């Protein structure tokens with residue numbers, strides 16, 4: 001059989017039509033189209049296979065992008081999926097929410113040459129969604145069950161990626177989380193319009209089907225101490241994320257209708273999941289018909305403004321103290337928000353909240369950018385006498401997150417942290433100063449990205465595996 005004929009068999013899994021007939025070409029295209037949509041075909045074929053895969057280098061997971069694009073262009077979608085999932089525990093999630101303009105796509109050679117990037121994220125999403133539809137995504141099938149167990153605190157992307165990798169190696173895994181649903185910020189932080197909740201929930205179900213135990217509504221520090229969990233498991237991974245909202249201490253801060261971003265986003269996500277949310281139903285944590293002001297310029301702020309638009313706010317303004325070029329949020333997200341009707345008020349900082357009981361307006365200062373500070377960014381400086389009023393009946397503060405005081409919360413004062421409050425780990429082993437206790441994700445890096453949390457979870461799983469294997473050898477020697 002010739003190579004071409006073999007290809008027909010692979011794509012269509014059926015006997016190729018006879019050579020030299022009209023029907024032959026038509027059938028090939030039909031088979032091809034059945035396997036791969038027109039857009040995916042067009043996009044994957046655009047990859048120039050340049051040989052210097054900057055896209056791959058700039059993907060935190062070093063995804064083998066050129067190869068899975070090539071397989072997709074050839075209609076070999078199952079192989080593309082197998083390759084894609086071999087480096088990423090949630091390709092369909094990253095495909096949807098990675099800031100690709102800062103990572104893979106921003107570094108695509110075609111983008112650099114001015115012809116527009118290959119839409120790598122959409123392709124990654126397409127390949128894995130297609131795999132789910134076709135039943136190619138299967139629960140973990142453990143061949144070699146082990147006696148050792150790992151307790152994972154936190155069911156966000158870092159905890160879930162580590163759980164999957166360790167379970168594949170046969171360890172018994174229990175994931176503890178203080179929320180009622182697994183997923184961390186994937187479920188209650190990131191809005192549904194960016195990441196459909198069913199996409200997260202089907203992943204959790206898959207992990208459960210693979211034998212991972214989930215203990216929800218279980219807060220470490222309240223329902224058990226870290227020491228108690230250490231006694232129960234052979235190793236522990238802390239993957240609790242960062243949740244302490246940064247504050248703006250301004251006059252009028254205690255007025256009603258001023259909310260931290262997570263309260264607003266969690267209420268909206270819970271509502272989308274069909275939960276009863278009293279504060280939303282009563283119109284309190286709900287932007288409908290209101291003049292909303294969001295303070296902040298990161299991705300969380302973008303999620304708040306775009307959620308407010310979807311809740312049919314009367315107007316939505318985003319106040320940011322630097323200019324557009326210096327916004328920390330993804331440029332694509334800012335463009336999306338602008339397109340949807342959000343008004344950005346650059347170089348502006350809130351000075352005071354005004355109102356009777358409820359917030360009614362903000363007094364804001366205009367800012368100019370001065371000399372660079374120690375971080376290298378130009379320092380925002382208030383322009384004296386430039387203040388003015390902005391109308392608002394709902395204010396959302398999205399100024400970023402810091403870690404909670406984990407040593408105190410976990411009743412484990414000896415757990416070492418950095419000066420930023422993140423957990424201090426050995427750079428190579430990801431182990432904390434407590435033997436057999438590892439840490440990964442935002443609680444180590446500070447607020448970051450899902451793709452980095454997955455990478456950390458995978459690395460931590462590898463480190464825990466090595467630790468457990470060493471322990472096993474020691475124990476068997478003693479025995």
Ligand SMILES: Cc1cc2nc3c(=O)[nH]c(=O)nc-3n(C[C@H](O)[C@H](O)[C@H](O)COP(=O)(O)OP(=O)(O)OC[C@H]3O[C@@H](n4cnc5c(N)ncnc54)[C@H](O)[C@@H]3O)c2cc1C
Nearest residue numbers: 154156157158178184185220240241441442448449450453
């Ligand atoms: C609003 C918002 C939007 C974002 N948008 C994006 C985006 O578009 N793209 C992107 O890449 N990144 C985005 N991020 C960042 C991304 O969500 C995080 O970097 C990522 O989720 C971190 O993963 P993690 O597993 O470390 O922590 P998390 O996802 O925060 O998960 C931690 C889990 O630990 C649990 N936990 C905490 N303390 C305890 C305890 N004491 N006991 C038991 N359980 C506990 C929590 O309930 C939570 O489920 C966004 C973040 C926010 C806040």
Ligand code: SF4
Nearest residue numbers: 059094098103104121
């Ligand atoms: S994981 Fe993120 S950075 Fe990596 S290829 Fe996918 S979308 Fe790009």
